[in-house]
Amino acid sequence: xxxxxxxxxxxxxxxxxxxxxxxxxxxxxxxxxxxxxxxxxxxxxxxxxxxxxxxxxxxxxxxxxxxxxxxxxxxxxxxxxxxxxxxxxxxxxxxxxxxxxxxxxxxxxxxxxxxxxxxxxxxxxxxxxxxxxxxxxxxxxxxxxxxxxxxxxxxxxx
Amino acid sequence: xxxxxxxxxxxxxxxxxxxxxxxxxxxxxxxxxxxxxxxxxxxxxxxxxxxxxxxxxxxxxxxxxxxxxxxxxxxxxxxxxxxxxxxxxxxxxxxxxxxxxxxxxxxxxxxxxxxxxxxxxxxxxxxxxxxxxxxxxxxxxxxxxxxxxxxxxxxxxxxxxxxxxxxxx
Numbered sequence: 396x397x398x399x400x401x402x403x404x405x406x407x408x409x410x411x412x413x414x415x416x417x418x419x420x421x422x423x424x425x426x427x428x429x430x431x432x433x434x435x436x437x438x439x440x441x442x443x444x445x446x447x448x449x450x451x452x453x454x455x456x457x458x459x460x461x462x463x464x465x466x467x468x469x470x471x472x473x474x475x476x477x478x479x480x481x482x483x484x485x486x487x488x489x490x491x492x493x494x495x496x497x498x499x500x501x502x503x504x505x506x507x508x509x510x511x512x513x514x515x516x517x518x519x520x521x522x523x524x525x526x527x528x529x530x531x532x533x534x535x536x537x538x539x540x541x542x543x544x545x546x547x548x549x550x551x552x553x
Numbered sequence: 554x555x556x557x558x559x560x561x562x563x564x565x566x567x568x569x570x571x572x573x574x575x576x577x578x579x580x581x582x583x584x585x586x587x588x589x590x591x592x593x594x595x596x597x598x599x600x601x602x603x604x605x606x607x608x609x610x611x612x613x614x615x616x617x618x619x620x621x622x623x624x625x626x627x628x629x630x631x632x633x634x635x636x637x638x639x640x641x642x643x644x645x646x647x648x649x650x651x652x653x654x655x656x657x658x659x660x661x662x663x664x665x666x667x668x669x670x671x672x673x674x675x676x677x678x679x680x681x682x683x684x685x686x687x688x689x690x691x692x693x694x695x696x697x698x699x700x701x702x703x704x705x706x707x708x709x710x711x712x713x714x715x716x717x718x719x720x721x722x
Contacts, residue, residue, distance in 0.1 A: 454558045454608075459595045461610045462560030462630025467662070473627060475592020475615075480579075491592065514591045522589040525567045525618060529587075532642060 419508040420490065424448070424457055426464050428501035432456045442507050443479025443489040457505070463496060466503045471496045475514045478507070491515075558608040559719040560630055562664065564623060564656070565637035566648035567616030570672040573702035574637060575613045578712045583703050590615045593627055600716045607716045609633075623652055625659040632719040633666035635711065640671045640699070643681035646690075653693075666718035667695050670711050674701040 403411070415421065422437030422444075432448045435456075440446050448456025453464050459478040463471065473494045481489045491514040492507040563571040572590050577583055579598045592615055599608045612631065617623045628634070636653060639645040649669065656663050669690045671682055690697045696714060700707025 454556075458558065458597055458608070458610055461558040461608075462632065467629065471626065471629065473593070474624065477592070477594040480596050518589060518591045521591060521615075521618075521621065525589050525616075526587070528618060529568055532644070 415508065419510070422492075422507045424453075424460075424505040425499075426453050426457075426460065426503045426505065428465075430454070430464055433502070437507070439507075440487075441490045441509065442492050443477075443481070459494075460505065464503060466496050466498050469498050475510055475517075556606045556608065557720055558610060559632040559716075560610045560612060561633040561635065561715055561719065562612040562614055562628055562631045563635050563637060564614055564628075564649075564652055565616060566639070566642075566645040566652075567618040567621075569616060569637045569639040569642075569645050570702045571616065571635075571637045572613050574635075574670065574672060574700070574708055574711075575611050577702045577705055577708045579611070581705075583705075585703075592624075598712070600713055602713075602716050602720055603722055605720070607720055609712060609716055609719075617648060617652055623655070625656055625663075628656055628660045628663045631664040633668070633715050634664040635715060636667065636669045636695070638669065638671045638682060640673045640680040640682045641676050643683075643686070646682050646686050650689075666715060667693075668711060668715055668718070669695045669697045670707070671697065671699045672702055674699050674706055675703045 420438045420441050422439045422442060423435070424432055425434035427433045430453050432451050432453060435447055435449045444457060453460045459476070476492050476494050477489055478492055478494065479489055490509050491511045493510045495506040497504045563575060565571055567589065568587055572588070572594070573583060575596055579596045590613060594613045596611045596613065597608055598611070599606050612627060614623065614627055615621060634656070636649045638649050653667070671687070687697050698707045698711045700711060702708060
């Protein structure tokens with residue numbers, strides 16, 4: 396058994412690839428050494444980006460990359476990113492993306508994969524957990540205040 | 554006039570008001586409804602700084618809690634960081650120090666311009682964060698703002714100072 400990437404039968408590899416690309420609305424960008432977008436494709440509009448930012452600087456066409464280009468590592472993966480502000484059109488919500496950056500010579504490829512469903516599930520759980528934690532803190536504070544009042548009543552100042 | 558873009562991260566414990574501060578600064582609005590941020594929501598706003606246009610790319614990051622830790626990879630390439638504390642919950646002051654220390658360790662090339670904001674000044678009668686706590690923050694050479702996303706107090710000043718700091722003005 397080697398530690399290299401598994402040699403999958405081509406049918407499985409092809410199925411896995413289409414599974415990812417079909418179900419997660421892949422979109423991509425290529426940023427050259429000067430910081431300009433040289434390739435763009437996929438459903439960029441889903442993530443709130445211009446459909447064809449080719450030729451623009453990444454600061455203009457994909458401003459979420461500010462600070463990340465040039466890439467300081469061979470690759471970088473960032474989870475659950477809303478890379479552009481939500482639109483006012485409720486029929487066109489901005490998707491949450493898992494963002495992967497990969498160095499390729501002097502250029503950087505950027506891959507966006509839709510993670511909206513997973514993020515929404517986590518958001519629902521996290522929301523509930525955080526609200527419970529806030530309520531617990533509020534109750535603890537109330538108990539501390541009451542204990543202080545009881546202490547003051549039992550130990551009146553002369 | 555030149556255009557400059559800088560990445561600035563909002564960090565802190567959960568429910569301290571990071572998203573509300575960004576919303577107040579970018580959209581000049583406020584909502585009392587608490588909505589947990591998952592991952593990162595990026596917004597931007599351009600502010601004039603000494604004749605230049607400085608675009609702040611604001612990374613509004615999920616708050617840290619008992620179950621979800623800050624994803625320090627998100628700090629890569631950030632020029633600035635705003636650490637947000639809820640004045641009414643002292644635990645968020647301790648969380649802020651812990652988060653800052655962890656970022657310093659895990660992201661050595663992380664943001665060098667740091668500002669602390671103690672939010673919820675509109676509830677100042679309920680504050681648990683003390684003047685001694687504020688001195689502790691200032692001892693780290695962080696400018697400290699008391700502000701309120703609800704009233705807007707201190708918000709513009711915070712981001713404008715950050716715009717100056719990340720451009721070395």
